[in-house]
Amino acid sequence: MGSQNKTGSLQTTIHNAVATVQFGHPASNSFPRDLLNRLTAEINFLSTNSDVSIIILQSEGEKVFCSGASFDELLEVQNEEQGTEFFSGFAHLINAMRNCSKLIIARVQGKAVGGGVGIIAACDYVLATPESAVKLSELAIGIGPFVIEPAVSRKIGKSAMTQMTLEAHEWKSADWALQNKLFSAVHTANELDNAVEAFAQKLSSYNPEALTEMKKIIWEGTELWESLLIDRAAITGKLVLSDFTKNALLQFKK
Structure with missing residues (x-):
């Protein structure tokens, strides 16, 4: 199944018990709220699909995996209620990934910022x-990685999360991400697809019930995230309503 419109694209293909979910958006694979909702619904749907035992999450293009929240939509937020509603989109997606009965593998082909890092952290295994x-x-834009922080800290620890957050202008290399356990493995761009495919096929050959039980154990102790x-x-x-953020977003857009 697939859907494409001005808020981005989302396509799922299922082959040999592996569902490949691909998202995309013209603005560096950023997430407007509608695309977040569609991805969340797709993860929830696949969670109950008995033909699927593994999910691969990937994005379009070559340079950028995901650049996080849509700046255009952030600038449109008029009040606290709208702001909470917008950022709840990432909360619902991370909770859907956490609660999903299937293991989720990330295929990360390029850079990730903000919410994109949160999505990577919410996957169970990451090839980059x-x-x-x-x-x-x-x-740097007057907010903080509050919604995604539990997912990031769970993967890399509070110390590395703090370093990443405070060094808000600095890119951390793929090697840094691998050493800090955000990534599970790093492959050249040419080898990435084969590595993802081989790993997914290997996993999908295992007992689906064992995989589901393993998924529950991997995410033990995160039940409070539903409200957190x-x-x-x-x-x-x-x-996001602060003058600091409004000005910073306008500067970034320029």
Whole structure:
């Protein structure tokens, strides 16, 4: 199934019990709220699909995996309610990925910023390329990575998350991401697809019930995220209204 419109594209193909979900958006694979909602719904749908045992999450193009929230939509936020609602989109997606009964493999072919890093952190296994630098730039635009922080900290620890967050202008290399366990493996761009395919096929040959039980164990202790991530969305929703953020977003757009 696939859908394409001005808010981006989303396509799913299923082959040998592996569902490949590909998202894309003309603005560096950023996420307007509508695309976030569609991806969340797709993850929830695949969670109950008995023909699928593994999900591959990937994006269009070569240079950028995901650049996070849509700046255009951030600039349109008029009040706290709208702000909370917008950032709840990432909360719902991360919770859907966490609650999904299928293991999720990320194919990261390029850079990831902000919410894009959160999505990577919410995957169960991540294959990337040497070009896949990562950055949490939120403080530079007057907000913070509040919604995605639990997912990022769970993967790389509070210390590395703090470093990434405070060094908001600095890219962290794929090697740094691998050493800090955000990435599971790094392959050249030419080898990435074969590596992702081979790993997904290997996993899909295992007992689906064992994979589902393993998924539950991997995410043990995160049950509070259901409400925590929404609370965090409210913090960001408030900050995004600040003059600091409005000005910073306009500067970034230029």
